[in-house]
Amino acid sequence: MKLHELADNPGATKRRKRIGRGPGSGTGKTGGRGIKGQKSRSGVAIKGFEGGQMPIYRRLPKRGFNNPNAQKFAVINLKTLQDALDRGALDSKGTIDENVLVASGIVRRVLDGVRLLAKGELKTGLTLEVAGASKAAVEAVEKAGGKVDIVDVMAKRREAARAAKTAAE
Numbered sequence: 648m649k650l651h652e653l654a655d656n657p658g659a660t661k662r663r664k665r666i667g668r669g670p671g672s673g674t675g676k677t678g679g680r681g682i683k684g685q686k687s688r689s690g691v692a693i694k695g696f697e698g699g700q701m702p703i704y705r706r707l708p709k710r711g712f713n714n715p716n717a718q719k720f721a722v723i724n725l726k727t728l729q730d731a732l733d734r735g736a737l738d739s740k741g742t743i744d745e746n747v748l749v750a751s752g753i754v755r756r757v758l759d760g761v762r763l764l765a766k767g768e769l770k771t772g773l774t775l776e777v778a779g780a781s782k783a784a785v786e787a788v789e790k791a792g793g794k795v796d797i798v799d800v801m802a803k804r805r806e807a808a809r810a811a812k813t814a815a816e
Contacts, residue, residue: 666678666679718758718759718760719758719759720758720759720760720761720762720778720779721745721748721754721755721756721757721758721760721761721762722761722762722764723748723753723754723761723762723763723764723777724763724764724765724766724767725763725764725765725766725767725768725769725784725787725788726766726767726768727753727767728743728753728769728773729767729768729769729770729771731751731753732771732773736751736752736753737751737753739771739772739773741774742774742775742776742796743773743774743775743776744775744776744777745757745760745761745776745777745778745800748761757800759778759800759801760777760778760779760800760801761777761778761779761800762777762778762779762780762781763775763777763779763780763781763784763785763788763795764780764781764784765781765783765784765786765787768787769787769788769791769793770791771791771792771793772788772791772792772793772794773788773791773793773794774793774794774796775788775793775794775795775796776796776798777795777796777797777798778797778798778799778800779797780795780797
């Protein structure tokens with residue numbers, strides 16, 4: 648087979664309908680848009696308009712609100728930690744905090760902190776410093792002989808930024 652012999656399967660592609668190309672084409676003159684009116688003109692998109700009927704976005708009730716101060720955590724499970732320990736990406740000695748997790752590639756970005764959840768099993772005792780953890784995760788880490796410290800990550804970052812600013816001055 649050569650490059651010039653390549654062809655699609657018969658019926659796989661369909662030719663584009665050329666609109667407004669004479670009466671013999673079937674879509675000449677008005678081009679399938681009907682006669683006159685707003686929708687026959689160009690540049691018209693009536694989004695959300697339902698012909699005078701109350702539109703769906705007004706029929707449905709409003710519910711709840713979006714909290715502008717909501718915190719978004721990077722979630723990490725016990726199984727992920729154990730897998731990282733097994734493959735040598737993490738060292739069980741020393742404190743494991745958000746910077747260590749990012750450096751080892753376990754967490755892509757920290758967001759508002761790292762939250763530890765109890766999915767999976769941990770066999771090695773670790774000292775973790777995270778923004779949040781579920782009760783079950785804390786119990787599992789302590790059962791394995793480790794320790795979980797819950798720290799206010801945002802306050803820690805503000806403090807570090809303040810220290811850097813004073814050092815620059």
